[in-house]
Structure formats: structure tokens, C-alpha cells
Amino acid sequence: MALKDAKAGTRNEVGIAAVLGILKQSFGERFQTGQSFREQHAHTTTYIPPQLPDGVLFAESAEDVKAAVNACATHKVPVIGFGVGTSLEGQVNAANGGISIDFSRMNRVLEVNPEDLDCTVEPGVTREALNIHLRDTGLFFPIDPGANASIGGMASTRASGTNAVRYGTMKDNVLAVTAVTANGEEIRTARRARKSSAGYDLTRLFVGAEGTLGILTSVTLRLQAIPQKIAGGACAFPSIKAACDAVIMTIQMGIPVARIELLDTVQMRACNAYSKLSYAESPTLFLEFHGTDETVPLQSAAFAEIAAECGGGEFLWTANAEERTKLWKARHDAYWAARALAPGLAALSTDVCVPISRLADCVSETQADIEEHGLLGPIVGHAGDGNFHVLLLFDDKSTEGVAVAEAFVQRLNRRALAMDGTCTGEHGVGQGKMAFLEQELGGAVDLMRQVKQALDPDDIFNPGKIFHHG
Amino acid sequence: MALKDAKAGTRNEVGIAAVLGILKQSFGERFQTGQSFREQHAHTTTYIPPQLPDGVLFAESAEDVKAAVNACATHKVPVIGFGVGTSLEGQVNAANGGISIDFSRMNRVLEVNPEDLDCTVEPGVTREALNIHLRDTGLFFPIDPGANASIGGMASTRASGTNAVRYGTMKDNVLAVTAVTANGEEIRTARRARKSSAGYDLTRLFVGAEGTLGILTSVTLRLQAIPQKIAGGACAFPSIKAACDAVIMTIQMGIPVARIELLDTVQMRACNAYSKLSYAESPTLFLEFHGTDETVPLQSAAFAEIAAECGGGEFLWTANAEERTKLWKARHDAYWAARALAPGLAALSTDVCVPISRLADCVSETQADIEEHGLLGPIVGHAGDGNFHVLLLFDDKSTEGVAVAEAFVQRLNRRALAMDGTCTGEHGVGQGKMAFLEQELGGAVDLMRQVKQALDPDDIFNPGKIFHHG
Numbered sequence: 001m002a003l004k005d006a007k008a009g010t011r012n013e014v015g016i017a018a019v020l021g022i023l024k025q026s027f028g029e030r031f032q033t034g035q036s037f038r039e040q041h042a043h044t045t046t047y048i049p050p051q052l053p054d055g056v057l058f059a060e061s062a063e064d065v066k067a068a069v070n071a072c073a074t075h076k077v078p079v080i081g082f083g084v085g086t087s088l089e090g091q092v093n094a095a096n097g098g099i100s101i102d103f104s105r106m107n108r109v110l111e112v113n114p115e116d117l118d119c120t121v122e123p124g125v126t127r128e129a130l131n132i133h134l135r136d137t138g139l140f141f142p143i144d145p146g147a148n149a150s151i152g153g154m155a156s157t158r159a160s161g162t163n164a165v166r167y168g169t170m171k172d173n174v175l176a177v178t179a180v181t182a183n184g185e186e187i188r189t190a191r192r193a194r195k196s197s198a199g200y201d202l203t204r205l206f207v208g209a210e211g212t213l214g215i216l217t218s219v220t221l222r223l224q225a226i227p228q229k230i231a232g233g234a235c236a237f238p239s240i241k242a243a244c245d246a247v248i249m250t251i252q253m254g255i256p257v258a259r260i261e262l263l264d265t266v267q268m269r270a271c272n273a274y275s276k277l278s279y280a281e282s283p284t285l286f287l288e289f290h291g292t293d294e295t296v297p298l299q300s301a302a303f304a305e306i307a308a309e310c311g312g313g314e315f316l317w318t319a320n321a322e323e324r325t326k327l328w329k330a331r332h333d334a335y336w337a338a339r340a341l342a343p344g345l346a347a348l349s350t351d352v353c354v355p356i357s358r359l360a361d362c363v364s365e366t367q368a369d370i371e372e373h374g375l376l377g378p379i380v381g382h383a384g385d386g387n388f389h390v391l392l393l394f395d396d397k398s399t400e401g402v403a404v405a406e407a408f409v410q411r412l413n414r415r416a417l418a419m420d421g422t423c424t425g426e427h428g429v430g431q432g433k434m435a436f437l438e439q440e441l442g443g444a445v446d447l448m449r450q451v452k453q454a455l456d457p458d459d460i461f462n463p464g465k466i467f468h469h470g
Numbered sequence: 471m472a473l474k475d476a477k478a479g480t481r482n483e484v485g486i487a488a489v490l491g492i493l494k495q496s497f498g499e500r501f502q503t504g505q506s507f508r509e510q511h512a513h514t515t516t517y518i519p520p521q522l523p524d525g526v527l528f529a530e531s532a533e534d535v536k537a538a539v540n541a542c543a544t545h546k547v548p549v550i551g552f553g554v555g556t557s558l559e560g561q562v563n564a565a566n567g568g569i570s571i572d573f574s575r576m577n578r579v580l581e582v583n584p585e586d587l588d589c590t591v592e593p594g595v596t597r598e599a600l601n602i603h604l605r606d607t608g609l610f611f612p613i614d615p616g617a618n619a620s621i622g623g624m625a626s627t628r629a630s631g632t633n634a635v636r637y638g639t640m641k642d643n644v645l646a647v648t649a650v651t652a653n654g655e656e657i658r659t660a661r662r663a664r665k666s667s668a669g670y671d672l673t674r675l676f677v678g679a680e681g682t683l684g685i686l687t688s689v690t691l692r693l694q695a696i697p698q699k700i701a702g703g704a705c706a707f708p709s710i711k712a713a714c715d716a717v718i719m720t721i722q723m724g725i726p727v728a729r730i731e732l733l734d735t736v737q738m739r740a741c742n743a744y745s746k747l748s749y750a751e752s753p754t755l756f757l758e759f760h761g762t763d764e765t766v767p768l769q770s771a772a773f774a775e776i777a778a779e780c781g782g783g784e785f786l787w788t789a790n791a792e793e794r795t796k797l798w799k800a801r802h803d804a805y806w807a808a809r810a811l812a813p814g815l816a817a818l819s820t821d822v823c824v825p826i827s828r829l830a831d832c833v834s835e836t837q838a839d840i841e842e843h844g845l846l847g848p849i850v851g852h853a854g855d856g857n858f859h860v861l862l863l864f865d866d867k868s869t870e871g872v873a874v875a876e877a878f879v880q881r882l883n884r885r886a887l888a889m890d891g892t893c894t895g896e897h898g899v900g901q902g903k904m905a906f907l908e909q910e911l912g913g914a915v916d917l918m919r920q921v922k923q924a925l926d927p928d929d930i931f932n933p934g935k936i937f938h939h940g
Contacts, residue, residue: 113825113827114722115718115722115825115826115827116825116826116827116856117721117722118825138722139722157667158666158667158671159667160665160667164665168642169665169667171671171674172638172642181913181917185913186913187911187912187913187914187916187917188911188912188914189911189914190892190911191887191890191891191892191910191911192825192890192891193823193824193825193855193856193857193890193891193892193895194823194825194826194855194856194857195630195634195639195823195855195857195892195895195896196628196823196892196894196895197627197628197629197630197639197678197894197895197896197897197898197899198892198893198894198898198899198903198906198907198910198911199678199899199907199911199914199915199918199936199937200675200678200679200683200917200918200921200922200936201628201641201671201674201675201677201678202914202917202918204641204671204674204675205670205671205674205675205921207671208667208669208670208671209670224724225721225722225723225724227724248585251587251695252584252585252587252608252609252695253695254694254695254697256726292768294764294765294768295764295765295768298762298764298765353663353664353665353666354663355583355585355586355588355662355663355664356585356586356664357583357585357586385663385664385665386586386663386664387663387664387665417661420661420662420663421661421662421663422660422661422663422665422666422667422668423668424666424667424668425663425665425666425667426665426667427667428667428668429667429668429669433668436668437668437669440661440668441657441658441659441660441661441668441669441672442657442658443651443655443656443657444657444658444659444669444672445669446657447651447657447670447672447925448669448670448672450924450925451670451675451921451924451925452670453924454920454921454923454924455917455920455921466669466670467669
């Protein structure tokens, strides 16, 4: 996709050469400059074209990170953190070249404090690895963005996903980070207390900064008790509006749903075909309830009443783990089912988020837009948060196909912004949403620029992301 | 108290005179420079001596705020927001003189969106006024710091209070703010979507900044459904350790307590005397449960089991509103009960917060400290967060009394920091905790300074708070 914001900036060739020399000398085999390593560390997961770093450091400690940042700071060379590369808006691209710091070897769980429901991990720990590690403690880390992302990447993009409606996003679940800043020193943003009003909220400043203010070296996370009982459910509705009304009533009544996901008719059709299911091909809510033997049936019954009131079909639910997996299969396979609608086409996963009172309007208008333009774009939403994704299937090989996709994304974002929504609920800005961020927040983006200029005056940390300078 | 951090800075006499002239001209009677107005807008609620502003503007709109900030920016004169003056660490003192902006006339609820569970208010709306306004919507704003504080002040100090354990702090409940920044323009930090990953988290940067980065002109808040059923309970324990063990188990089991407050023996004795009650004079937990007719008894029963396991006495609980008020009377009157222990003495309310695994240690060591030094200081804790307050009663008329109190606060903070805690869970830094913030976060405070320098290069916004410059 000929994305304007992903154009290459100015490369500091002299500086890059110097840093390559220093890091080769210091790290030997742990610093790689081969083409395949460089390709693996550029953007690969979606439509934004890759921009390769000049070298990849496989960091093993905060000391390694400090050494790399110091070299890059001295020579004013870009430095970009890399978790597992699942970001969707070009966050790991090296727009001006530079060094990628790969965190796959910084994957230790440093401490778990079961009494405090917290843990501290290195940035390369993936969420699945963390939950395996925690299994015997009775605790889990709830944030689930779908992909098996790294905790450092999730913190940096302010990730969330299906159960943010119950457990919040990364902003709510990161207690503190350590980060190497532009002067090459490691700072810690907060202590391990569950709350604090001690000065500026630097933790939340790093969460969502997409690596533009420093490189994370550890993340302290809040954990949750594994619910005694988990149940799943699904319910079809005659319209997007009816489904969204059920969502709003559920939230207004304070039913603590753990997940409440909306799949539109096109997506349901794709799921039936792909996973050989026989769901009604109409807008469907998938739910999950977390609680106890006593409370989960109460939650389910309360939702069933709401669903009936909103014209929903039969509410299927189960507390049996195997049956729940089966019931949720459509939702779990949604991405691959959608891709299978048009195996020859590329997929562009884009997200917006609106106040939930506007979700039905925003989804319906987007469906009409898709139909009017003859596009193919199933919709899946984290309905409890007003957040939804369109997986637009488009021809990335033709100029026209790319232009059509780009125009769609623009209309989608303009629509969400007109409804007091945001251009991204959970994917971040990266390179893909820079223009929309300006439309969304106007003068506030100047404050972001001032913060960036203050903390990273030479623009070494992940340059060319979130906003343009100057 | 001869607090070193509260010393006056340099006054810009020429600039102040110019701004007084401009604001008198523009605002007439709405701008006051009389001694009594100035005294009412300096710090009054605790031990830190007052430092008076030179004039008080009774702002009625964001335009008024812009005019005042523009005048102050032009002449490099301090400007300090003032809600109702309940902050505890000298936040509203005019260390270098300047202008206080009083928000008591900016007290409109601008909009309520029941379907989205949010509202937008002017900064001068108090939390009680907001909840009265919301009564018919079935929604409420949960944060309760005790005092009937203004929403602008609560946002600025990152306030929390008794039910943060369930509903979070101001950081979790502010969706967006508008603020007038150093260039005199009003910015908006976020849209009304429930979540966003669009750029730096400016909302969280303003929440807790204590008015040092700009002046808030509106705050958008998340609201909660009023629970169908509320129950209260109280249970005495043989020791602080036993009570804290019950708290930890409650949190670990995921029982969604709405409040879980710890009162120590001295405080319970004070409450019995003051409110003519007959509670056991031993460490006591006061609880509140929010839910439905079905879930509240389940929560209460689950806690009762834990309490018994930890050696607690009888767990009294009730879902009757009147009885609940009676049961909670001791907690509600705790402050006045404590003051009544020594009516001739001044009271210093100070707070720290530690990981909950260390709460019992921190409280017990603090009790031993109090005893060892012959002090009087009842302890009340928001136990579910590891946050507790000491209300130190001391003689503020004698140099020795002040020195004794100051030394106690230093030991308390050192103790909390040694346990990976924070020097303030909810009061903020203001002037009172500046030295401890440096001890707590070290190099991270330099980042705060860089942010402040970038957003407020002339240091006009509430100077002399949170950290020293240069």
C-alpha cells in the first residue's frame, strides 16, 4: 500500500556505520546484519510495506539495551524495540534505518508476588508464556489481544482485546516499567504499590508511547485471580442495533461480563463456512462470564433476559470447558475464516472505537459503505468497549485496489471521529494512523511533540511513528 | 510546621503588578485581591503554612481561564487552580505569589450520557453535587476521597479513597480532560471512546499533575451503575496481621469488595469514645459489598469464611441501609473521633501505600514507632490497596512538637519506600512530599522535570510543587 506516512526519512549513514561497528565489536554473533534477520524485524503483519533496520541486536539484559542505546544516542541513530512483531500499524518499521533490539532472549519472568497479585517480567515474555508460568499460582494475566504478543509490545501499543470490558487495557494493568531513556540510563516509573499519586504518571506515559520515548527493560503487571467458574455463551440478533442495545443494557445493569464480542452477518457466514458450523447468519454476540458456581448462572440468566427483551434468538450458554471452546470456535477462528472468504486477496486489519451509544450506527454505516463500494470486509467488535475491527480484503497488487482500501480506511476513521470516537482503540498509531491522530486531537498532538522533543531531543527512539515532527 | 519545601520562592513583583491590573480591568468584581479572599485560597487544611496568592479570579468559563493564563503567561506570573481547598500537601499554596483561579462558579454538569456511562463536568463540580445530579439516571460516580472535593481537584491530585479497591482511582475514571496550556490555548486530551491507543496518554499526564502542566477546564468521567444491593459489614481481628491476611485472601479469591477499610486499635478506641459505640477495641475491618440481591449475600458469606479462618470475631453485616450507616458510623466519624483524642493538638494527615503483602508490617512498625516516641496517631487504611493514613496529633505551636512530627513523617516514608511502596497513595506530593518523591523514583523525577520544562517553560503553572527545578 502506497502509504504516505510510511515513506523513508533521512538516513544518517555515517552514524549508522559507526553504530554497526560498535555493536558488532561488542556483541559478535548476537548482533546480526544479514538480510533475512533485517527482513524479519521489519513490519510484516499487514499492508504497510516493510522498512528494514540495518542491524538486529539480540539483547539479553538491561545492560545490553543500555549499551545499544548509548551507541545510538552518541551517533544519533534510530533504535527500535521488537517483541514478536504482531503490531498492525507499522510500529516496528525502521523508517530511517537504524538498530532493532530483539527481546526474544529477554523472556524471563523476574518475580511473581502472589499475595500482591503482581509480577515483573522482561519485555520479551509473551502473554501465553506468562500465563503458563502463572498456572500454579491461581492467578492469570487477563489481557488478550488475540495474537501471542510480547508484554513489552503490548505495553508499548496500549493493547487490550476481548476481555478489556472486564479487566481494562494495558494502561490499567501495568503497575510500573523500567526503561532506558535517551541519556542511556535506566529509570523506574513507579514502585510496586497498587496505587500512587506520587508525581506525573510516567508509567502511563510509556504505555502506548510505541517505543518513541525509551526502550522498556521490564514491565510490572497486575494479575487477577483465575475465576472459579467460566461460562461461554452466544446469541443471534435480528440486527446490529438489537445486538448493540443488548450490550448497552448489559453494561448499564453492571453485569460483569468478561467478554462480549459482536460478529456481523458477513463474519458469521465466513465462520460457518470455514469452521463448518451452523450458526444463524445474522449479527451475533459471543459472551464469557467469570465468577463462581453461584454467580455465573446469575450473570448468564440476567443476560438471557436482556437478550430476549432486545429480540435476540435463543441464548446458548455452557459452563463446560469443552463445550465453551466449541461455542466460541466461530469467534476464535474469525480471522482465518475471514481470510478464507477471498484467499487471493490481502487483508487489512483496522480498528476504531466509539462511545457504545454510537456503535450500532458506526458499524451499520460501515457495512453500508462496504456494500456501496463493492468491498469485502467482515466486522468483529469488542462491543462492550465500542471497539470494532474491519478485516478489509483487498488487492494489494494493483494500484487501484490499494487506493480503494486507503479511501475506505479514511472514510471509516472520519466516521468514527465524527461520533466522538478514536482512530484506534487498541492497534496504536504507528505509521498507519498518523493523519487521523491529528484530526482526532488537534492541538493536543503538539503537546505530544513537546514531550517527545523533551525526552528524546535527537529523535532516536522509533522515529517516524505516531506523529510527524516540526 | 517549618517545612523546608514550603519556603517562598522568588516573586516577580513587576509581572504580578501588571497581571493584577489586567485582571482587575477585565473582570471587575470577579477578581478579588482582599486579604480574606487571598487567605481563603491558600493552604488551610493541614500543617503546611499558608502562602497567599496575590489575587483570586472567580472564573465562569474556559474563556475566563484562557484570559487569566494568557495574562500570566505574558508576564510570567504563577497561576494556580483552586477547587474547594481540601488538598492535604500544600497543593494550592502560592509559593511565589500569583493568581488563584477559583472554580466554584464553574460548577456545571455539561453533559451526561447514560448509555455510555459517562459525563462531562466543569472542574468546580463537587463529587456530592455530581452524584445528586446523577441520581435519576441509575448511575453514580464512585470515587470517594472522604472530603466533598471538586472533580478538578480530585483529577489533579489523582485522588481515590475508600472504594478504589473496586472502582479504581481518578486515573481509571477520567476519560478525557480539556486544559488551557502555556500558550493560552485549550486542548482536549482524548475523545469520549471508552478506550484508545491513539498517541501519548495525555489524560493520565494531567491526572495527578497537580495543576503544574495546565489548568483543567472540563473533565470527562466514567460512571458506574448504582448497585441493586449494597451491604455493609464489620469484623474485629486479634491483630493487624490477622486483619491484613483476611484482606489478602479476599483479594486473591477475587471477591469484588467495594470497600475494605482497616482501623487500628487506637482508632477504634477513639471511635467508641466519640461516637458512643461499643466495638471491640482491636484492629477492625469495615466492608462494603455492591451487587444484586443474589450476589451480595454470597460475597458476605465468602468473606465471613475468610474472616473466621484468620481468627476474626463475629462478622456483622447488613443489607439494610439504616443499619449499614450505623455499622459504618465508626469509620465515617474516624477523623473527628481521632481529633477528639487531643482537642488541643493540631492534626497532620499523611498517607503512604505499600504492596498489600507488606501492609501488616508497615502498619505494625508504624504503631511501634508511634508508641516508642510517645506520639498519638490513630491509623485508618484503605487496606485492599495497601494504602493507610496516620492522623498524627502534635503540638504545632512549639518548635519541638513540629520537629517531632516532621521526624515521624520522615521515618514513615522511609519505611514505606523500603517496602517498595510509595510516599503517597492518594494525597499527592504538593509541597509536603517533595523530598520523598526524589527518594522514591530517583532519575525518573528528572523525566518529570523535562516534561514540565517542555510544557511550561516559564514555570507559571503552580510553581514549587511536586519537584524542585534545575
